[in-house]
Amino acid sequence: MTEDKPRSHGRLAISASRQPRSLMDGPPRLAKAWTAKVLTLFPQAFPGVLGASLTGKALQEGLWALETVDLRGFGIGRHRSVDDTPAGGGAGLVMRADVIGPALEEAAIGTPGPAEWPRLYLSPRGRPFRQADAARLAQARGVTMLCGRFEGVDERVIEHFGLEEVSLGDFVLTGGEIAAQAMLDATVRLIPGVLGNAASVEDESFSDGLLEHPQYTQPRVWNGRAIPDVLLSGNHGEIAKWRRAEAERITRDRRPDLWDAWQRRSRE
Numbered sequence: 286m287t288e289d290k291p292r293s294h295g296r297l298a299i300s301a302s303r304q305p306r307s308l309m310d311g312p313p314r315l316a317k318a319w320t321a322k323v324l325t326l327f328p329q330a331f332p333g334v335l336g337a338s339l340t341g342k343a344l345q346e347g348l349w350a351l352e353t354v355d356l357r358g359f360g361i362g363r364h365r366s367v368d369d370t371p372a373g374g375g376a377g378l379v380m381r382a383d384v385i386g387p388a389l390e391e392a393a394i395g396t397p398g399p400a401e402w403p404r405l406y407l408s409p410r411g412r413p414f415r416q417a418d419a420a421r422l423a424q425a426r427g428v429t430m431l432c433g434r435f436e437g438v439d440e441r442v443i444e445h446f447g448l449e450e451v452s453l454g455d456f457v458l459t460g461g462e463i464a465a466q467a468m469l470d471a472t473v474r475l476i477p478g479v480l481g482n483a484a485s486v487e488d489e490s491f492s493d494g495l496l497e498h499p500q501y502t503q504p505r506v507w508n509g510r511a512i513p514d515v516l517l518s519g520n521h522g523e524i525a526k527w528r529r530a531e532a533e534r535i536t537r538d539r540r541p542d543l544w545d546a547w548q549r550r551s552r553e
């Protein structure tokens with residue numbers, strides 16, 4: 286049988302330790318690490334890519350925590366059914382309100398209101414998820430994310446819980462899990478201590494409204510292409526000027542929408 290208890294990843298969520306506190310290395314087990322609660326039919330898909338590299342290390346270190354809630358555990362009847370045919374007819378299956386509702390209620394236990402703990406439904410109908418959303422989530426105490434499957438969830442669940450619908454982009458995925466992992470990755474890297482070099486967050490794409498300038502590293506010449514001289518000049522003023530001009534050029538050429546918004550803001 287599928288387990289119906291939330292599964293936890295990351296050191297913080299593990300309650301018992303055989304070692305006395307004083308002998309443990311790593312950061313203390315703060316009870317209040319930033320926590321993502323993810324409701325999904327596929328808890329085995331987590332932490333997924335979030336378990337790798339910097340987000341994975343931070344999860345191990347308890348800088349953030351991840352709990353999955355297995356929606357199957359809330360299924361109805363002997364077959365633990367979670368979906369049914371759409372009212373009004375048509376193709377596909379819809380996730381039942383009386384399955385998703387109790388799962389969201391369980392996930393809400395011990396979490397504060399939506400200002401401190403946003404509740405998201407991953408959905409192609411949602412507002413596009415942006416860097417500002419990642420920043421907002423990182424500043425909250427945690428987030429609850431509902432991953433849909435099939436044709437999505439019964440509308441009444443979204444209304445009843447006041448779920449925020451957010452989209453990964455203008456395309457349709459088979460489920461919300463990849464979208465949840467993408468948004469969690471963007472969020473978790475903004476939690477202090479997760480990235481080694483915090484400065485790199487400040488001047489990267491989107492954070493000031495411009496896309497990032499090109500980056501280069503060794504070797505100086507590769508396949509006949511040299512690193513722009515200015516970057517090797519040691520003149521920090523000139524380097525900053527060049528990077529800014531390149532960021533503006535790239536934003537103007539590739540994202541007229543961002544460029545217009547940025548120009549409007551700089552006129553204000």
Ligand code: SAH
Pocket residue numbers: 406407408409410431432433434435436437438451452453454455456457458459460461462464
């Ligand atoms: N019938 C729906 C699509 C359902 S796709 C429609 O046309 O709007 C199944 C599930 O995948 C959704 O419930 C949602 O959780 C997830 N999903 C699909 N595309 C997504 C996207 N672009 N962003 C976020 N989640 C998405």
